[in-house]
Amino acid sequence: MCSEVSLQPFDQGLLKELLHVAVEDADPGEVMPPVPGPGGWTPERQAAFVRFHESRSLAADPVEATFAVIVGERVAGAARLCPLEEAARAVEAGVWIGRSHRGVGVGRAVLGCLLDRARADGFGTLFVSTTPDNTAVKALMAGIGVDLVRDGDVVTAWVDLAAEAQ
Numbered sequence: 001m002c003s004e005v006s007l008q009p010f011d012q013g014l015l016k017e018l019l020h021v022a023v024e025d026a027d028p029g030e031v032m033p034p035v036p037g038p039g040g041w042t043p044e045r046q047a048a049f050v051r052f053h054e055s056r057s058l059a060a061d062p063v064e065a066t067f068a069v070i071v072g073e074r075v076a077g078a079a080r081l082c083p084l085e086e087a088a089r090a091v092e093a094g095v096w097i098g099r100s101h102r103g104v105g106v107g108r109a110v111l112g113c114l115l116d117r118a119r120a121d122g123f124g125t126l127f128v129s130t131t132p133d134n135t136a137v138k139a140l141m142a143g144i145g146v147d148l149v150r151d152g153d154v155v156t157a158w159v160d161l162a163a164e165a166q
């Protein structure tokens with residue numbers, strides 16, 4: 001599976017494809033911050049999804065790097081690396097995969113790609129944050145020997161990129 005999965009830096013064309021994948025194959029809550037109003041992929045929420053990515057990763061001065069997750073030749077989800085202001089040489093990782101591609105190793109391959117990229121970009125630590133019920137992320141972290149620590153409604157992990165490479 002790993003060799004079929006790659007990360008492609010975002011551009012407007014990929015953003016359009018990603019919106020399509022998100023609408024067809026994911027819930028809004030899995031792929032973007034909350035937007036008030038009726039649930040589901042309303043036109044307002046789709047516009048907010050595009051604005052979210054344009055403002056964060058396609059702006060002149062991006063706050064994070066976003067990548068389309070490519071499986072074979074198709075967009076299957078997104079991954080991001082966001083440098084943390086509050087911790088030197090630390091970067092937060094995020095990922096979502098469309099429902100139809102989950103459970104077959106894509107997430108694990110993406111984690112490997114993100115670890116490699118973060119290390120190559122000179123970061124020393126990778127930060128991951130999710131909810132306590134996210135068993136897939138817990139399994140991903142367990143797979144690289146890293147424990148998640150619970151703090152109320154959030155669980156977090158700090159991955160030492162130097163140690164993880166050994």
Ligand SMILES: CC(C)(COP(=O)(O)OP(=O)(O)OC[C@H]1O[C@@H](n2cnc3c(N)ncnc32)[C@H](O)[C@@H]1OP(=O)(O)O)[C@@H](O)C(=O)NCCC(=O)NCCS
Pocket residue numbers: 030031093094095096097098101102103104105106107108109128129130134135136137139140143
């Ligand atoms: C989390 C997510 C990215 C994992 O992607 P994926 O492609 O399904 O992951 P994989 O198939 O590589 O599986 C990774 C591990 O999680 C386990 N797993 C996957 N889905 C699972 C599920 N629904 N319940 C329990 N375990 C699960 C797999 O068994 C595997 O563990 P293993 O290596 O010990 O066998 C995906 O579920 C997703 O996009 N979820 C919605 C968004 C999200 O929660 N993002 C993470 C925010 S930090």
